[in-house]
Amino acid sequence: xENSTQESHLRSENLVTYDSLYPLYAMALSSSPSRTPHNHHxxxxxxxxxxxxxxNRVDILSFDDETLTxxxxxNLSFDHPYPPTKLMFHPNSTSSLRKSSDLLASSGDYLxxxxxxxNSIEPISVLNNSKTSEFCAPLTSxxxxxxxxxxxxxxSIDTTCTIWDIERAVVETQLIAHDKEVYDIAWGEAGVFASxxxxxxxxIFDLRDKEHSTIIYxxxxxxxxxxxxxxxxxxxRYMATILMDSNKVVILDIRSPTVPVAELERHxxxxxxxxxxxxxxxxxxxxxDDTQALIWELPTVAGPNGIDPMSMYSAGSExxxxxxxxxxxxxxxxxxxxxxxxxxx
Amino acid sequence: xxTGLQNxxxxxxxxRKQLAVAVRSIQWSYAIFWSVSTRQPGVLxxxxxxxNGDIKTRKTVQSVELNADQMGLQRSxxxxxxxxxxxxxESNPQAKRPSAALSPEDLTDTxxxxxxCMSFVFNIGQGLPGRTLANxxxxxxxxxxxxxxxxxxxxxxxxxxxxxxxxxFPFLGGVVELGVTELVLEDPSLxxxxxxxxxxxxxxxxxxxxxxxxxxxxxxxxxxxxxxDNAILETxxxxxxxCEELNMISPNTSSNGFVPNQPAEDSYxxxxxxxxxxxxxxxxxxxxEFSNCVxxxxxxxxxxxxxxxxxxxxxxxxxxxxxxxxxVLDLRQCNHxxxxxLNLQNDDLHYQSVLSALLKSSDQLILGRHFRNxxxxxxxxxxxxxxxxGTIKPRSGTSQNLxxxxxxxxxxMHGDCLLVPQEDKDRNNGIWRPEVDGINWNxxxxxxxQRGNLSERFLVLGSLVPSKSKVDKVSILDDTIExxxxxxKRVEELESCRESTELEATTRRKPGDTVERTSxxxxxxxxxxxxxxxxxxxxxxxxDETESEINCGLVKDSSGDNVTVSMIEEDVVIEMxxxxxxxxxxxxxxxxxxxxxxxxxxxxxxxxxxxFVTIKSKFKGSMAASAGIIRRALQRVVHKC
Numbered sequence: 001x002e003n004s005t006q007e008s009h010l011r012s013e014n015l016v017t018y019d020s021l022y023p024l025y026a027m028a029l030s031s032s033p034s035r036t037p038h039n040h041h042x043x044x045x046x047x048x049x050x051x052x053x054x055x056n057r058v059d060i061l062s063f064d065d066e067t068l069t070x071x072x073x074x075n076l077s078f079d080h081p082y083p084p085t086k087l088m089f090h091p092n093s094t095s096s097l098r099k100s101s102d103l104l105a106s107s108g109d110y111l112x113x114x115x116x117x118x119n120s121i122e123p124i125s126v127l128n129n130s131k132t133s134e135f136c137a138p139l140t141s142x143x144x145x146x147x148x149x150x151x152x153x154x155x156s157i158d159t160t161c162t163i164w165d166i167e168r169a170v171v172e173t174q175l176i177a178h179d180k181e182v183y184d185i186a187w188g189e190a191g192v193f194a195s196x197x198x199x200x201x202x203x204i205f206d207l208r209d210k211e212h213s214t215i216i217y218x219x220x221x222x223x224x225x226x227x228x229x230x231x232x233x234x235x236x237r238y239m240a241t242i243l244m245d246s247n248k249v250v251i252l253d254i255r256s257p258t259v260p261v262a263e264l265e266r267h268x269x270x271x272x273x274x275x276x277x278x279x280x281x282x283x284x285x286x287x288x289d290d291t292q293a294l295i296w297e298l299p300t301v302a303g304p305n306g307i308d309p310m311s312m313y314s315a316g317s318e319x320x321x322x323x324x325x326x327x328x329x330x331x332x333x334x335x336x337x338x339x340x341x342x343x344x345x
Numbered sequence: 346x347x348t349g350l351q352n353x354x355x356x357x358x359x360x361r362k363q364l365a366v367a368v369r370s371i372q373w374s375y376a377i378f379w380s381v382s383t384r385q386p387g388v389l390x391x392x393x394x395x396x397n398g399d400i401k402t403r404k405t406v407q408s409v410e411l412n413a414d415q416m417g418l419q420r421s422x423x424x425x426x427x428x429x430x431x432x433x434x435e436s437n438p439q440a441k442r443p444s445a446a447l448s449p450e451d452l453t454d455t456x457x458x459x460x461x462c463m464s465f466v467f468n469i470g471q472g473l474p475g476r477t478l479a480n481x482x483x484x485x486x487x488x489x490x491x492x493x494x495x496x497x498x499x500x501x502x503x504x505x506x507x508x509x510x511x512x513x514f515p516f517l518g519g520v521v522e523l524g525v526t527e528l529v530l531e532d533p534s535l536x537x538x539x540x541x542x543x544x545x546x547x548x549x550x551x552x553x554x555x556x557x558x559x560x561x562x563x564x565x566x567x568x569x570x571x572x573x574d575n576a577i578l579e580t581x582x583x584x585x586x587x588c589e590e591l592n593m594i595s596p597n598t599s600s601n602g603f604v605p606n607q608p609a610e611d612s613y614x615x616x617x618x619x620x621x622x623x624x625x626x627x628x629x630x631x632x633x634e635f636s637n638c639v640x641x642x643x644x645x646x647x648x649x650x651x652x653x654x655x656x657x658x659x660x661x662x663x664x665x666x667x668x669x670x671x672x673v674l675d676l677r678q679c680n681h682x683x684x685x686x687l688n689l690q691n692d693d694l695h696y697q698s699v700l701s702a703l704l705k706s707s708d709q710l711i712l713g714r715h716f717r718n719x720x721x722x723x724x725x726x727x728x729x730x731x732x733x734x735g736t737i738k739p740r741s742g743t744s745q746n747l748x749x750x751x752x753x754x755x756x757x758m759h760g761d762c763l764l765v766p767q768e769d770k771d772r773n774n775g776i777w778r779p780e781v782d783g784i785n786w787n788x789x790x791x792x793x794x795q796r797g798n799l800s801e802r803f804l805v806l807g808s809l810v811p812s813k814s815k816v817d818k819v820s821i822l823d824d825t826i827e828x829x830x831x832x833x834k835r836v837e838e839l840e841s842c843r844e845s846t847e848l849e850a851t852t853r854r855k856p857g858d859t860v861e862r863t864s865x866x867x868x869x870x871x872x873x874x875x876x877x878x879x880x881x882x883x884x885x886x887x888x889d890e891t892e893s894e895i896n897c898g899l900v901k902d903s904s905g906d907n908v909t910v911s912m913i914e915e916d917v918v919i920e921m922x923x924x925x926x927x928x929x930x931x932x933x934x935x936x937x938x939x940x941x942x943x944x945x946x947x948x949x950x951x952x953x954x955x956x957f958v959t960i961k962s963k964f965k966g967s968m969a970a971s972a973g974i975i976r977r978a979l980q981r982v983v984h985k986c
Contacts, residue, residue: 013722014722014723015724023747054758081759082755083755085752085755108759138756138759140752140756157756157939173775173777174775175778176779177779181752192703208698209698210779212696212781213780213781214699227749227752237703256494257494257501258494258501259495272747289744295725300466301385308730311725311726311727311728312726312727312729318746343723344722344723344724
């Protein structure tokens, strides 16, 4: 573990930067820290390359929040066919039996599970839901159910969402969720999830009643795709979504469908990523092409001129990825060009 | 429960009784008092309410017969308790709900509506209650269930509860809302009647004395029924106090002699004195004792479901046209979820259970830990309107560049994908196709969409099938039938070829897995013609059939100069030629439409097993793929043998 080859170049009290050899897109923060020999907390971070070719790579880094250093581990790295569209660590790994290892999932052509140990990574399974052929429709995203961690829901361009039981490595349910490609999926409850699609709708599904789904929002111009969805885990009434080519973050209240409760419009270019605060029901962070990451506090009463963000950070270039992990609520991770940066909140 | 009561800031203590009288006198389903929150000024929140609608199951062990109005009050209280207990689950979502007399399964849709209303808050000026308060004018909303959600944000909920008419009027610095499951046309005199007859009279029914005697038989006259005759008899007793109170509560209302019956004068006096000495805002005294004693009687509740006897007879209402509005519901229907799955007519029903699953663990926003704003250590600085000087340089190229690549192009990279799950596969593999609920606001939209989709498909079909008359849908179908028959014949002919070549293909695929990237070295001999420019395509047709049949298996390995894509602004012209196979054209069209291309002309011909296609199309929307991506995608289709 101590054979780190690279330490972060840039560091200060409130910021740590990691330079990768290639452009980065997918990124995940571990939900449970492991301990170093010096008894520091170490947080694993997985970063996935974005290279428009077959050979892509996922690297596991570790972040020590006391020394503010990021270490790489040559052994903790694996090839990925084409860029991973999403990476995510087991959301609740303290509860699992594995002590020093962590489960990582990646999506792309298939949903893959990897076991990240101290000095190695082992592929655990490749989950392919197509029984008829060796090909399965590519996955745009997935979400790991926090309450029921054996469940992972994937979203695909073939208009379906698939719910996996990863312990048994079987499909629990597959639903034709939308009229067009499904771009993102998010769990609310153990059995309730929502998804967004190129058809411009946000729909809610309840696994207890698979006969129905409910559209709770449609983009104002028909067929403007919705690209990302984030469900507020601290207050399930709220979710946030972003539209294609839009600088808006749309905040929805599931009790009053159709009309967003708020639209956050202070980005100066399109928004690329959103993440709710892991420990507060009223805070959300968004990042976009305007190179800014903005933290918003949702007011109970919106003023007539819209909502202003609380604080801002500007990266050097378009921010493509944003993660706010429950294990480190004080840190927000962003990715832009070939850099990953941890920002102190 | 106590906490619940404390939330009701600024609500007069006997308001619930007044609401009860009002709503029962007109036989509506519920009454809600929205009061201005003392914690969040400018926001209307649940103050109090009275539920008078349908009831499914009534759980209680009753040692005493409660009369109708006590039952109603008790039900309203139980609903509030249930809401509080659901809300209390928030801090610890996994924890079991504390024992409430009711559980969500016991509720009718209307009760559920009433319950969910408790979680709503309205900015003044927004929503039905908010606008009522802002304008100071009553609002009468008919057909609430199909109202635009901008007008009535709870229209979806109302639909599920069959609430059709909702009225709001300003009252006591807040707003009174009444709702009923019938369509009632606007009638300003009704509002006036309610206001003057029932609400604006100091009405204190449940004195501490009568409360503690719930265990005993209670005088029927103690009821909340507005028995005006009785009231008149008592008026003089209350006269002095009443004047004071009227001035207090509603200075602009003319005094009104009809005071409903109040036998417990002494306690009434006490309240009257309170009223005289306090401001409207400080009417925070809770009649805890009342709710407690009802509650106590419930403590040993044994979950006995009891048929609720129609309460009509107790209510002396002038127009009893409503008849049996208190439905007697069977035990069979206890399971709410089960009922939902049976009752498919109401699409939105299931959404309630989704909501209940979600909302059981969340209530109003709880102020979270505040972030240390402008913390010295933070990477973030406080937001300024102008942004950080010199750091923001919006990029001139495509927006969301990487995100779009991840979502739109990575999928294409994987290639060879089944883009649309087939219908028959659905049945075999148990893929669910959830019905999208017909929420009113989008019904028209989805229908239009569906029709659009259908026409679009017909257009594609028409362009795929060689036909003489592509005028109407019927002739397109006729031509298709004809064409399919022809194709079937063709398939049989090619069957033998396919069998042999498939064998060949599989054996070849194993050693070199990266078939698609290998160069076309060993396809070259047979495929010389493919390299030739397209003008020569006539030549290709001359190649004899045996040769092209062999080629069909080898196509995988050709690098594919057989697809050309030319783009002039939005217009994309695709020319392809490739060995014909079943459904190929359909797959090509699919691939084209997946690339967000709108084809307006498709010409195709097959000759000796070689398919020639020319597609003229335009980009739909802003998702323009590059010529290379289109070419690669189409090549993948061709290679998928």
